[in-house]
Amino acid sequence: MDELSEVADAIADPVRREILMMLRFAPLTAGDIAARFAISRPAVSRHLRVLRESGLVRDQQIGRHRRYSLVRSRLGDLAAWLIQFDTQRGSWSQHLAALETEVYRTRRDRSRAEPANDRHTARHPKEDMA
Numbered sequence: 001m002d003e004l005s006e007v008a009d010a011i012a013d014p015v016r017r018e019i020l021m022m023l024r025f026a027p028l029t030a031g032d033i034a035a036r037f038a039i040s041r042p043a044v045s046r047h048l049r050v051l052r053e054s055g056l057v058r059d060q061q062i063g064r065h066r067r068y069s070l071v072r073s074r075l076g077d078l079a080a081w082l083i084q085f086d087t088q089r090g091s092w093s094q095h096l097a098a099l100e101t102e103v104y105r106t107r108r109d110r111s112r113a114e115p116a117n118d119r120h121t122a123r124h125p126k127e128d129m130a
Helices: 003-010 014-022 030-035 041-053 073-083 087-121 125-129
Strands: 057-062 065-070
Touching (some): 003 041, 003 073, 030 041, 030 065
16 A cells, blocks of 8 residues: 555544544643543554554653654645645635735725825815805
């Protein structure tokens, strides 16, 4: 099985995806991970084994506990493959560029129109005396 397929198979399960989400910020022990699920500890251990064998997490034995951490580099190939299907990425930058152009055009038009409007709407001091 190629690396891309291994990673895709590993993240196909929602429990494993949730474990990866939990490991985004900091390593966690197997007990900490298992405590967040309603499934049994052995079931969580099987999910952790799949993630470890796919290279998405690494484990470190610390005393009696096993601590798991995310291996972000293993997600890079999958992310690169998926990005080619992200048709919104290009159009978002185009939409934002068009919006920026429109904002500048509106500001320019307003600044040009303001002095002319001020002349027509401003009252002459002599009119106030009448």
